[in-house]
Amino acid sequence: MPFALYSRSIKAAALVGSGLASFARTRRSAEATILTFHGLSEDSEDQGILDWSLHLPVEVFRSTCSMLAKEYHVISLADLVEARSRGTCLPDNSVVITFDDGYASNYELAYPILREFGLHATIFVTTGFLDGVEMFWFQRADLALGRSQKELLDWKINGKKLRLYLGTYELRQQSLKRLLPELKELPDTDLLSEMDRLEEALEVSTPAFEDLPKAMRPMTWEMACEMSLSGHVDIGGHTHTHPILARCDVMAMRAEISTCRDRIHAEIGELPFAFAYPNGGTDDFTRETLMLVREAGFKAACTTVSGRVHDTVSMHQLPRYGSPESVLEAKATVSGAFETLKDWRQSCRKAMSMI
Ligand SMILES: [Zn+2]
Structure with a gap:
C-alpha cells in the first residue's frame, strides 16, 4: 500500500x-x-x-x-x-x-x-x-507500460526528459505514476497521437476492446x-x-x-x-x-x-x-x-x- x-x-x-x-x-x-x-x-x-x-x-x-x-x-x-x-x-x-x-x-x-x-x-x-x-487514454498508457517487453524508456514530454524504468511490475507502476500527470497536461488534440507514439516506442499494439483486462x-x-x-x-x-x-x-x-x-x-x-x-x-x-x-x-x-x-x-x-x-x-x-x-x-x- x-x-x-x-x-x-x-x-x-x-x-x-x-x-x-x-x-x-x-x-x-x-x-x-x-x-x-x-x-x-x-x-x-x-x-x-x-x-x-x-x-x-x-x-x-x-x-x-x-x-x-x-x-x-x-x-x-x-x-x-x-x-x-x-x-x-x-x-x-x-x-x-x-x-x-x-x-x-x-x-x-x-x-x-x-x-x-x-x-x-x-x-x-x-x-x-x-x-x-474509444477506450480511455489512461487505460492505453497502463497497458502499454504493463505489456511492453522493454525494460527502459527515455521519454520526452512537456519539455521534460523522463526515464521510465520497466524492469519489474513495481517499477512499471512507478513509471506510470510519473507519466500520467504529464499526459494530463497535454492539449486534447495531442493526447491520442502521443499515445500512438508511446505505444510505438514501447513496441506494443493498441489493445482491442476484447483484449482489455476484465476490470477495465x-x-x-x-x-x-x-x-x-x-x-x-x-x-x-x-x-x-x-x-x-x-x-x-x-x-x-x-x-x-x-x-x-x-x-x-x-x-x-x-x-x-x-x-x-x-x-x-x-x-x-x-x-x-x-x-x-x-x-x-x-x-x-x-x-x-x-x-x-x-x-x-x-x-x-x-x-x-x-x-x-x-x-x-x-x-x-x-x-x-x-x-x-x-x-x-x-x-x-x-x-x-x-x-
Ligand atoms: Zn472519469
Whole structure:
C-alpha cells in the first residue's frame, strides 16, 4: 500500500476508534456527502493492470454499503439537488453514491450489492466507451507500460526528459505514476497521437476492446438500461471520449457534452440530469465548461474536489470525496471526522499565532 494511503488508513482508524467520527456524525448531520467510485474488482492478481486505484476490491464496497445502510441515509443525487435547489431539508447524514466512467463491474459487482441493501447510485458514463468507439487514454498508457517487453524508456514530454524504468511490475507502476500527470497536461488534440507514439516506442499494439483486462471493460448499454429501469441507478453524463475538458477548445467541449447527452437519451430513453467532469479537479474544467453543461440541460454537475455539500454550494460544482480504501476510511469521510480534524488544526494554528 502506498505510504499516503497507509497513513490515511491509520488516521481513519484513529478517528473512528477515538470516537471523533461519532462526534462528527452528530455535529455535522445536516451536511450531505457525495462519494465517488469507479470500477470494482474481485481480485487484483494476474489481470495485467498497473493502476488498481480505479478498481476497488468488491468486499470493501460491500462493507461500505452495509455500514451506510445501517448508519446513514443514502439518497439519490436527484433528491440532493432538488432539496438544495429548493432550500428544503435533507434527511440527517445524507450520503450520495456515484460511479464514474461506466465499467462493466458497476453492473456485475456493484449493482447486486446496491439492490441487496436497497441503495441508490448515479453512474456517470463515458458514452464512447460504452459504444466501443474509444477506450480511455489512461487505460492505453497502463497497458502499454504493463505489456511492453522493454525494460527502459527515455521519454520526452512537456519539455521534460523522463526515464521510465520497466524492469519489474513495481517499477512499471512507478513509471506510470510519473507519466500520467504529464499526459494530463497535454492539449486534447495531442493526447491520442502521443499515445500512438508511446505505444510505438514501447513496441506494443493498441489493445482491442476484447483484449482489455476484465476490470477495465465497459458496461453495455443493455446493462445501463436494466439498472436505470430498476430504480436503483440513474445514468449521468461523463463526456463522449473522456477528455480533460479544460484542454479542449470550445467547439470540442460542446461536442463532447452534447454527444454524451444525446447518446444517453437515445439508449436510456431519458435525458440525463447530471454530469461529472472527467478528472474533475478545479483545473480540469473552465467557466465555458460550466456554461456549456448548463446549456446542454444538465441540472447539476459533480467535481472531484473534496468537500461536504453545504446549502450554499453551486449545483454545477458539487464537491465529491474519492473512493474510500476501507470501511474505516468511509466512516471517517462520511461522518465529517476528517473535516472536523482539519478545522481543529486550523483553529489551533490560529490560536498559536495569536500567543
Ligand atoms: Zn472519469
